[in-house]
Amino acid sequence: MSYECKYCNKKLSTQSSLTLHQQTTIACLSIQESMNIITVNTRVTCDYCKQSFTKNNLSKHMKVCKFRPNNDLTHKDNEISRLKDELIKKDNEISRLKDEFTHQLQLETSILKVKLEIYKEMAENNRDTLDKLSARAMHTVEEIAKLPIEVNNNTIDWDISENSNYEEDEEYTCCD
Numbered sequence: 001m002s003y004e005c006k007y008c009n010k011k012l013s014t015q016s017s018l019t020l021h022q023q024t025t026i027a028c029l030s031i032q033e034s035m036n037i038i039t040v041n042t043r044v045t046c047d048y049c050k051q052s053f054t055k056n057n058l059s060k061h062m063k064v065c066k067f068r069p070n071n072d073l074t075h076k077d078n079e080i081s082r083l084k085d086e087l088i089k090k091d092n093e094i095s096r097l098k099d100e101f102t103h104q105l106q107l108e109t110s111i112l113k114v115k116l117e118i119y120k121e122m123a124e125n126n127r128d129t130l131d132k133l134s135a136r137a138m139h140t141v142e143e144i145a146k147l148p149i150e151v152n153n154n155t156i157d158w159d160i161s162e163n164s165n166y167e168e169d170e171e172y173t174c175c176d
Ligand SMILES: [Zn+2]
Pocket: 005, 006, 007, 008, 009, 010, 021, 022, 025, 028
């Protein structure tokens, strides 16, 4: 009794040798591969990481195995370009913050400038007011300086005459 391989038609004497043939014979495996048959039990080992895979999965794994030198480089390249991207993002964030800070600073500076202008104007107005007030004060002082002598003389004259009249009248009334 013989067992015929359904992929490559090779005849084998036992079921177990047929299974082994289908799992290990490269020519037969190639045929299985070309037929897109996944032979779950056919396991091959990755030379770099020593993990075992089905033949189909190994070829996929080979592209990403990080222990494979070229893949390692590719992996590092990817990592570098990822970090570059991150750096660019951070640079953008920094320049955005710089812009925001500069804008804020410009805003505060212009507010301070406006305040300074207002204070200057207030000081100017105060000086004007002070000048006007002191001019008026000087004028008033001058006016007052002219007045008291006449006023005093009049008052004194008037007081004396009034008092003397009054005293005379009183004296008169008193003694009558
Ligand atoms: Zn075969």
